[in-house]
Amino acid sequence: xxxxxxxxxxLVKPSETLSLTCTVSGGSVNSYYWTWIRQPPGxxxxxxxxxxxxxxxxxxxxxxxxxxxxxxxxKNQFSLMLNSVTAADTAVYYCAREGYYGSxxxxxxxxxxxxxxxxxx
Amino acid sequence: xxxMTQSPxxxxxxxxxxxxxxxxxxxxxxxxxxxxxxxxxKAPERLIYAASTLQSGVPSRFSGSGSGTEFxxxxxxxxxxxxxxxxxxxxxxxxxxxxxxxxxxxx
Numbered sequence: 663x664x665x666x667x668x669x670x671x672x673l674v675k676p677s678e679t680l681s682l683t684c685t686v687s688g689g690s691v692n693s694y695y696w697t698w699i700r701q702p703p704g705x706x707x708x709x710x711x712x713x714x715x716x717x718x719x720x721x722x723x724x725x726x727x728x729x730x731x732x733x734x735x736x737k738n739q740f741s742l743m744l745n746s747v748t749a750a751d752t753a754v755y756y757c758a759r760e761g762y763y764g765s766x767x768x769x770x771x772x773x774x775x776x777x778x779x780x781x782x783x
Numbered sequence: 784x785x786x787m788t789q790s791p792x793x794x795x796x797x798x799x800x801x802x803x804x805x806x807x808x809x810x811x812x813x814x815x816x817x818x819x820x821x822x823x824x825k826a827p828e829r830l831i832y833a834a835s836t837l838q839s840g841v842p843s844r845f846s847g848s849g850s851g852t853e854f855x856x857x858x859x860x861x862x863x864x865x866x867x868x869x870x871x872x873x874x875x876x877x878x879x880x881x882x883x884x885x886x887x888x889x890x
Contacts, residue, residue: 697879706870706881706882706883706884707827707870707872707881708881709872709878709879709880709881711878720877720878721878722878723784723878724878756826760874763832763833763836767814767815767832767833767874768815768874769817769829769832769833769874770817770829770872770874770879771829771832771838773826773827773828774826775825775826776826
């Protein structure tokens with residue numbers, strides 16, 4: 663059973679950088695795609711981006727200029743950095759896995775529990 | 784971006800009712816669509832993937848259908864534990880995009 667756990671500061675000041683790490687157990691970051699998703703309070707989820715088993719990345723164009731996703735294979739972790747944050751970046755941040763099911767079928771199947779990050783001075 | 788238009792945004796229903804939620808894609812996405820259930824304070828959980836494949840362990844009262852641009856999630860007989868918010872998510876293109884959500888409330 664794949665399990666994911668987000669970690670990082672719950673409070674970030676405006677204009678600073680949000681930094682989160684996702685620790686994967688029961689699976690390897692050397693397979694599949696590893697994803698960050700966020701959900702502002704009372705709103706729907708927003709896909710931020712992902713990193714593949716080979717290290718290639720895809721980002722949401724709405725955030726691309728501020729986002730970096732990276733992987734640490736030695737620790738079986740992947741990370742999110744979002745710079746120049748504002749109050750609009752306040753959200754629950756989830757890490758997740760996008761699995762491959764054959765015949766070109768991908769699907770986000772495992773999620774972390776989520777961590778609330780508040781942007782405030 | 785592929786836009787996912789989900790309807791209705793909310794509905795009230797009674798235990799035992801049949802419930803249908805629809806997602807329309809702004810362009811064809813084959814069957815690259817999943818349905819997720821989210822309860823307050825929890826992460827979304829996958830119900831359906833590849834438009835119609837039931838996630839292991841999910842009750843058979845949930846079903847998905849559709850291909851191309853129109854997709855449906857059906858709950859054949861609503862149970863008390865099904866009151867939640869439901870989202871569709873497309874995996875056909877980047878960025879991945881969610882529907883706006885459907886909140887299913889008790890009538």
